[in-house]
Amino acid sequence: MGLAATPCVTNGGKTTLTNSLLRALPNCCVIHQDDFFKVPQDQIAVGEDGFKQWDVLESLDMEAMLSTVQAWVKDPHKFARAHGVSLQPGASDVHILLLEGFLLYSYKPLVDLYSQRYFLTVPYEECKRRRRSRTYTVPDPPGLFDGHVWPMYQKYRREMERDGVEVVYLDGMKSREGLFHQVLEDVQNKLLNTA
Ligand SMILES: Nc1ncnc2c1ncn2[C@@H]1O[C@H](COP(=O)(O)OP(=O)(O)OP(=O)(O)O)[C@@H](O)[C@H]1O
Numbered sequence: 001m002g003l004a005a006t007p008c009v010t011n012g013g014k015t016t017l018t019n020s021l022l023r024a025l026p027n028c029c030v031i032h033q034d035d036f037f038k039v040p041q042d043q044i045a046v047g048e049d050g051f052k053q054w055d056v057l058e059s060l061d062m063e064a065m066l067s068t069v070q071a072w073v074k075d076p077h078k079f080a081r082a083h084g085v086s087l088q089p090g091a092s093d094v095h096i097l098l099l100e101g102f103l104l105y106s107y108k109p110l111v112d113l114y115s116q117r118y119f120l121t122v123p124y125e126e127c128k129r130r131r132r133s134r135t136y137t138v139p140d141p142p143g144l145f146d147g148h149v150w151p152m153y154q155k156y157r158r159e160m161e162r163d164g165v166e167v168v169y170l171d172g173m174k175s176r177e178g179l180f181h182q183v184l185e186d187v188q189n190k191l192l193n194t195a
Pocket residue numbers: 009010011012013014015016017102130133134172173174175176179
């Protein structure tokens with residue numbers, strides 16, 4: 001049983017990479033951290049800077065996310081069935097759960113559960129450029145990236161490094177295919193032992 005996580009800076013390519021891995025790995029399920037933003041939206045605090053604080057841990061229902069992960073740990077077969085994932089009998093008895101999100105290494109109860117931790121990075125300018133091309137359920141107000149998103153990314157990353165959380169850094173400037181093959185090989189070596 002293996003648990004791999006791919007968090008990073010916003011727009012680093014997590015979803016793209018996760019979807020490719022999901023198709024390639026046997027008996028593989030996924031949980032997206034973005035599905036755990038607190039609702040209704042008035043639960044997201046407004047900071048002194050005037051911005052809704054989307055990019056802080058308190059805006060996510062991490063207890064609910066942990067419970068979902070624990071449900072998979074307890075019974076991956078049942079979890080897969082409930083999420084419409086067809087299992088491949090005989091292919092491998094290993095089950096893999098991918099967690100995809102931007103703040104996966106800042107919530108202690110989850111940090112130690114992962115078998116593998118990946119961290120996609122992209123430089124500031126590229127990140128800002130990619131973010132501009134996206135529209136979230138709540139569109140970014142002007143100045144959000146520089147005033148909130150990027151500073152929070154830096155803060156949580158510093159804390160993660162200070163706390164000694166070990167991650168495999170991935171260069172988000174590599175091609176989609178390059179990243180996919182790098183991580184697929186690593187997961188196969190570490191979790192499936194099919195080197
Ligand atoms: N390796 C890559 N090279 C260039 N562009 C990429 C790469 N991977 C993803 N992208 C593009 O970057 C944007 C963000 O990708 P994606 O949605 O996978 O990122 P994300 O990290 O999941 O974002 P979010 O912060 O919204 O969760 C998309 O437009 C995607 O097509």
